[in-house]
Amino acid sequence: MSRLHDMGGRYGDGPIPVPRNKNNQVENSEPTFKHEWHAKAWAITLAAGALGEWNLDVSRHYRECLPPKDYMNYSYYEKWLAGLTNLLVDKKLISIEELKKFISLVQEDTSTEDLKENVKLDKRTWLAKDVQKTLGWGGPSLRKTDITPLHKIGDNVITLKYNPNENVIGGHTRLPSYAMGCEGKIFSYNGTHVFPDKNAHGIGENPLPLYTVEFKASELWGLAAENGNDKIYLDLWEPYLKIKT
Amino acid sequence: MNSNNDHNLHRGQGHKKDDAHSHLPSDPELRVKAIETLLLSKGLIDSKTLDELIDTYENRIGPQNGAKVIAKAWVDENYKKRLLDDATSAIRELSYQGRQGENMVVVENTADIHNVVVCTLCSCYPWPVLGIPPTWYKSDEYRSRTVREPRKVLSEFGLNIDPKIEIKVWDSTAELRYLVLPIRPDGTENMNEEQLAELVTRNSMIGTGLPENSK
Numbered sequence: 076m077s078r079l080h081d082m083g084g085r086y087g088d089g090p091i092p093v094p095r096n097k098n099n100q101v102e103n104s105e106p107t108f109k110h111e112w113h114a115k116a117w118a119i120t121l122a123a124g125a126l127g128e129w130n131l132d133v134s135r136h137y138r139e140c141l142p143p144k145d146y147m148n149y150s151y152y153e154k155w156l157a158g159l160t161n162l163l164v165d166k167k168l169i170s171i172e173e174l175k176k177f178i179s180l181v182q183e184d185t186s187t188e189d190l191k192e193n194v195k196l197d198k199r200t201w202l203a204k205d206v207q208k209t210l211g212w213g214g215p216s217l218r219k220t221d222i223t224p225l226h227k228i229g230d231n232v233i234t235l236k237y238n239p240n241e242n243v244i245g246g247h248t249r250l251p252s253y254a255m256g257c258e259g260k261i262f263s264y265n266g267t268h269v270f271p272d273k274n275a276h277g278i279g280e281n282p283l284p285l286y287t288v289e290f291k292a293s294e295l296w297g298l299a300a301e302n303g304n305d306k307i308y309l310d311l312w313e314p315y316l317k318i319k320t
Numbered sequence: 321m322n323s324n325n326d327h328n329l330h331r332g333q334g335h336k337k338d339d340a341h342s343h344l345p346s347d348p349e350l351r352v353k354a355i356e357t358l359l360l361s362k363g364l365i366d367s368k369t370l371d372e373l374i375d376t377y378e379n380r381i382g383p384q385n386g387a388k389v390i391a392k393a394w395v396d397e398n399y400k401k402r403l404l405d406d407a408t409s410a411i412r413e414l415s416y417q418g419r420q421g422e423n424m425v426v427v428e429n430t431a432d433i434h435n436v437v438v439c440t441l442c443s444c445y446p447w448p449v450l451g452i453p454p455t456w457y458k459s460d461e462y463r464s465r466t467v468r469e470p471r472k473v474l475s476e477f478g479l480n481i482d483p484k485i486e487i488k489v490w491d492s493t494a495e496l497r498y499l500v501l502p503i504r505p506d507g508t509e510n511m512n513e514e515q516l517a518e519l520v521t522r523n524s525m526i527g528t529g530l531p532e533n534s535k
Contacts (some may be wrong), residue, residue, distance in 0.1 A: 083440030083491065085464040091476045092456050101477055101529060103521040107378045107452050112352045114378075117452070118370040119356055126364060135442055141341070151443070151458045153348050157341035160355060164340035169358055171340055177358040178343060181350050190361040203368035206376065213418035216495040249493045251440050253467060265423070268494060285494055301471045305487040310494035 077238070077252040078245075079146045080139045084253035084295070116152040120159050125201035128166045131214060132275035136247040137162050216269040218282035224313065226286060230261045231319040234288075239315050240272045247275035250315040254307075257295055258319060259288040262308060270312055284313040382451035385416045386499060387520035389449060390531075391513045393426075394504040404428060407499065411449060421448035421497050427490060428501040429527075434481050435500045436474065436527030438466040439492040446497035450525060457526065467491055477528045500525050505533040 082088075094102040108114035124134060138158035141149070149157060163169045180187055196202075201209065226232060236256030240246035249271050267282040274280050288311050293303030344351045359365040389411055393400040403410040407424035411417065424446060427435040439445065440463050445453040456462055466473050470487045474480070481487060490498045502524040508516060523529025 080441055082460060082464040083438075084468045088461040088464045091461045091465070091473055092459050093477055094454075094456070101523065103383075103523055103529065105454055107382070108374070109455065110349075112349045114374045115352045115356060115370065116348075118373040119352070119359065119365060121373055122365040122369050123359065138442070142339075145341070150348070151455075153351070156348070156351055156355065157344065160341045160344060160351075161339055163355075163359075168364060169362070171343065173358055173362075174340060174354070175343055177354045177361075178345055178350075181353045181357060182345055187357045187361070190357065191367075194361060194363045196363040196366060200364055200366055201369050202366060203372040206369055206372040209419075210376065211418040213420065213422045215422040217423060249441060251491065251493060253440070265494075265496060271494075285496075287496070296468055299468070301469050302483060302487065305470065305489070307467050307489045307491060309491050310496050312494070 078139050079143045081252050083251045113152045116156045116159075120155050122201050123159060123163065123168075125209065126168065126197070126199045128168060129162055129277075130274055132247060132269075132271040133277065134158060134162065135271075136275040139247065216282075217266050218269060218280065220267040220282050222267050222282075222284060224264055224284040224286070226261045226264075226284075226313070226316065226318070228261050228263060231258060232261060232288060232316040233258050233319050234311065234315055235317065241314070242273060242278060243276050246272060248272050248315075250311060251309070253295060254290060254309055254311075257290055259290040259294070259309075261286050262289040263287040265310065268312070270314075272312070272314070286311055286313070286316070288316070377447075377452050381448060383449075383520075383522035383525065384517075385414070385451075386446070386449035386522070386525045387517040388414055388513075389416070389426075389499070390501060390520045390525065391517035393501055394516055395513050400501070403501070411499075416448040418448055420444070421446045423496045424449070424499060425490075425496050426499050426501050427488065429503050431485075431503075433486050433488060434474075434527065435488045435490065435498075436466065436470055437490045437492065437498040437500060438463065440464070440467055441491075441493060444492035444495075444497065446499050449499055450522060454522070474528060477523065479529060500527040502531050503534070505531050506535065508533060 094105055096102045138154050141157055164171055234250060234255055234257050238248050239250055240248050265285045268285040269280040270283045287308050290307045292300035292305040295307055393403050403426050407426040411424050429435055443453050443458040467489050470489050471481055492498060519531040519533055521529050521531060524531045
């Protein structure tokens with residue numbers, strides 16, 4: 076079964092919030108960050124991630140695991156912040172007591188300047204001088220392995236009809252529920268990539284073959300498809316797929 | 321089935337009653353301030369790093385990068401070939417690489433095919449060439465509807481795709497990041513690469529728009 080983040084195909088959402096300019100033309104260049112706190116929430120999440128205590132799949136899973144009511148009510152960067160807060164506490168980088176103390180400080184508008192002065196940086200802390208280098212390198216998920224992929228381009232496959240995570244009930248996966256139990260065709264093979272279903276739970280990278288799989292709109296949506304011949308492509312790991320017999 | 325109950329490991333099926341995030345104040349600005357101040361006071365983040373990150377994505381990394389890639393592909397047939405064949409390497413030729421663009425794929429619009437990119441599970445987006453995603457890309461509306469009714473979604477961007485043209489929707493469910501190569505507008509034969517790059521809008525590289533001057 077799915078979580079709220081897994082919203083592909085869901086009914087009920089209204090028009091796309093497309094920004095338009097004075098002349099009612101689609102606006103292509105809105106500010107990178109609408110509010111200063113958006114920029115801060117984003118940058119703090121990246122900087123905390125660089126401490127090396129978790130990976131990208133773990134941080135995605137923490138956002139997905141927010142209680143459904145919170146997930147729906149929070150704006151985008153509020154989700155990031157909530158996921159980050161839970162991670163910081165779970166990974167023991169901060170304690171709930173410290174968190175409560177600092178919440179009181181900022182709520183009472185107590186000056187915190189002295190708390191931020193003459194602080195000795197942790198040896199894991201990401202330094203400004205390393206930012207460009209680290210961003211340029213990124214975090215590639217492609218791994219060299221000697222695994223031979225099971226499927227060939229053009230093969231017909233069927234996706235599993237339930238959450239494929241074999242290790243954790245309700246665990247992280249990148250097979251969206253709208254494409255579960257559907258027939259598709261292998262469109263391309265992309266090498267072996269870190270497997271999020273395990274990596275999100277700290278049980279190893281376990282790189283596995285990753286395919287791009289083509290689905291006909293009619294297969295995913297039946298009669299509701301706008302145009303049955305339109306295609307939807309998903310990047311799916313081998314354990315998500317069965318051979319069509 | 322792994323019976324490990326360590327909450328740190330999996331967060332599994334539910335959430336704790338006393339999850340840390342439930343203590344956060346309702347004003348998001350105060351939430352950020354509390355966490356920022358706490359992490360700064362513990363030396364776990366450095367304010368200069370935050371400034372450098374924000375400055376980088378506000379001023380240096382954005383759709384202007386992707387526009388240069390597209391314009392080059394429009395004027396240089398060999399580059400276009402390399403771009404469609406191995407986008408990561410071809411984009412690196414222009415020094416765009418790294419975080420959230422480690423494995424790039426470029427998909428080409430033609431007279432018969434229109435491509436559009438989405439991430440239904442979160443907000444995956446090719447940062448080195450497009451920067452940080454716009455609000456609409458991260459919205460529930462775009463994430464839920466684009467895979468099911470791409471034509472209706474595109475019409476809300478003012479893009480009405482002929483029923484004879486096939487739509488290909490790319491849902492970024494792994495770490496591959498997609499960039500759309502739009503069709504070069506007619507009547508731009510005399511433009512140079514720099515002028516062409518000016519026509520390439522951000523939305524045209526996601527598939528929710530066309531370059532300027534397109535009919």
